Amino acid sequence: MSFNIALSGISAAQKDLNTTANNIANANTTGFKESRAEFADVYANSIFANSKTAVGGGVATSQVAQQFHQGSLLLTNNSLDMAIQGSGFFVTSNEFGTQDYSYTRAGAFKVNADSYVVDAAGNYLQTFPVDSDGNSTSVSLSTTRPVQIPDTAGSPAQTQNVGISMNLNAKDTELDPAAFDPTDSTTYNSVTSMTIYDSLGEPHILTSYFVKPIGGSFTGENNWVAFYAVDGNQVDVAGGAGSYSADLDGDGTALGNTPTLAQTTGGWAGSVLTFNAVGVYTGSSPATITTEALGVSGAGVIGAGADGSQTLTIKFNNPTQYAANFSATELSQDGTTVGRLTNVEIGTDGLILATYSNGSSVPLARxxxxxxxxxxxxxxxxxxxxxxxxxxxxxxxxxxxxxxxxSITASALEQSNIDLTTELVDLISAQRNFQANSRTLEVNNTLQQTVLQIR
Incomplete structure (x- = not known):
């Protein structure tokens, strides 16, 4: 029986050595969790046996238990690398539609030839679907799916609404709107430009010119004239231009409405912005500023292949007229062109957000x-x-x-949680244990030889 006890000890020591060697071999394996060999004694006793004099039967391996404590983080330059700080596992699958999932802490992900996020073995990272605001629509494991990162963002959308806010300098010189010429900077006070898009996603430049008209400033009211051009070509306000009151004799009292701007500027139909005595915007003429159609039948500033009925509704969002230099504080529009992927970000909550060259940010999955x-x-x-x-x-x-x-840390990997110092000490201990059990086996062999030589 002592032979079997010694053999079980050698087997246990070998298991301990193998476990330690495997830990050391994976000291640099991303997401690896150390193992610990756990042993239990072997003991058997019958009803009529004397338990006081019974000897154990050796040792057996009860379990090789993995230790899931946190490994340290290694920062990387790959935005798809992910590390979990705290509890949890990533979910992967080897094909579409299967629910045969694997679980890992190794977050070294990349994209395959079809732009799906996969690990080094080609397994697909599983994600929750999200809505347009990035909120998960389901957190059930059965509804997870692989995530694909599109190289382009959607279809182009033509600009329909334009938002402008600025400060117009109250100290600017009054000019004659009838003399306005976009090629002559002395005929207008200020100018600002922004990019808009037609239905094909083609960019165009919308330019807004501002003129402080002669006689347009009097007690309680200040007027400014705005003219518009796309790619340098005249674009009129639909339904006729705005008009403004003027104090042409300088007595501080408006004489009445001047002719419409379309008449006074030789065909340029613009709008009028009105401010009160403290520089606060009070409205425009016309009240709704909508341009004529941009196509051939209107301004003729966009190509024949695009939607020629496109118009622009221009809204001035609380502009001001203070005694300060001109400055544009808002230039916004709701059109987009086709965007190319420029960046992928992953938040601590796992939201994957793709950013495109057209300025759009699309939540893809969580x-x-x-x-x-x-x-x-x-x-x-x-x-x-x-x-x-x-x-x-x-x-x-x-x-x-x-x-x-x-939480999830992007551009980082969780390293192995192996402590090499501890493993080397365990290696020495397992080696000593193996040697001791080998010595026990040797002594048992010597005793057997002694018995066999008795005559």
Missing amino acids: VALVRFANEQGLIQVGNTSWKASINSGQAIAGEANSGTFG
């Missing part, structure tokens, strides 16, 4: 995390991955940075 009641019950399947088992319990899905789930 990285799914899972946790288990008993992590040590997971089954190792290689590639630093695990499968669920009866002992681990069912996978519980959730969002990062919520509840008991950890």
Whole structure:
């Protein structure tokens, strides 16, 4: 029996050495979790045996248990690298539509030839679907799906609404709107430009010119004239131009409405902005500033292939008229061109946000995390991955940075949680244990030889 005890000790020591060697071999494996060989004594006793004099039967390996404590983070330059700080596992699948999931802490992800986010083995990262505001529409593991990062962002959309806000200098010289010439900077006081888009996504430059008209400033009211051009070509206000009151005799009292701007400027139909005595915007003439059609039948400033009925509604968002230099504080428009992917960001909550060259930011999906009641019950399947088992319990899905789930750090990887110093000490201990059990086996052999030589 002593032979068997010694052999069990040698087997246990070998298991301990193998476990330690495997830990050391994976000291630089991303997401690797160290293992610990756990042993139990072997003891058997019958009803009529004397338990006081019974000797144990050796040792057996009860479990090689993985230790899931946090590894240190390594910062990288890959925006798709992810590390979990806290509890949770990434979910991967080897094909579309399957629910045969694997779970990993190794977050070294990249895109494949079809722009899907995958790991080094080609397994697809599973994510929760999100709406246009980035809110998850489901957090069920069964609804997760691979995420694809589009190289382009949607279809172009023509500009329909333009927002402008600025300060017009109250100290500017009064000019004659009838003399306005966009090629002569002495005929207008200020100018600002912005990019707009037609229905094909082609960019155009909308330019707004501002003229402080002669006689347009009197007690309680100040007028400014605005003219518009696209790509340097005249664009009139639809339905006729605005008009303004003028104090042409300088007595501080308006004489009445001047002719419309279309008449006074030789065909340029613009709008009029009105401010009160403290420089606050009070309205415009016309009240709704909409341009004529930009196509051939209107201003003729966009190509024949685009939507020629496109018009621009220009809204002045609380402009001011103070005694300060001209400055544009808002230039906004609602059109877009086709965008090319410029950046991918992943938030601490796992939201994957793609940014495109047209200025749009599109929430694509949210990285799914899972946790288990008993992590040590997971089954190792290689590639630093695990499968669920009866002992681990069912996978519980959730969002990062919520509840008991950890947060996600982008452009970082979780390193192995191996402590090489501890492993080398364990290696020496396992070696000593192996030698001691080998010596026990040798002594037992000597005793057997002695018995066999008795005559």
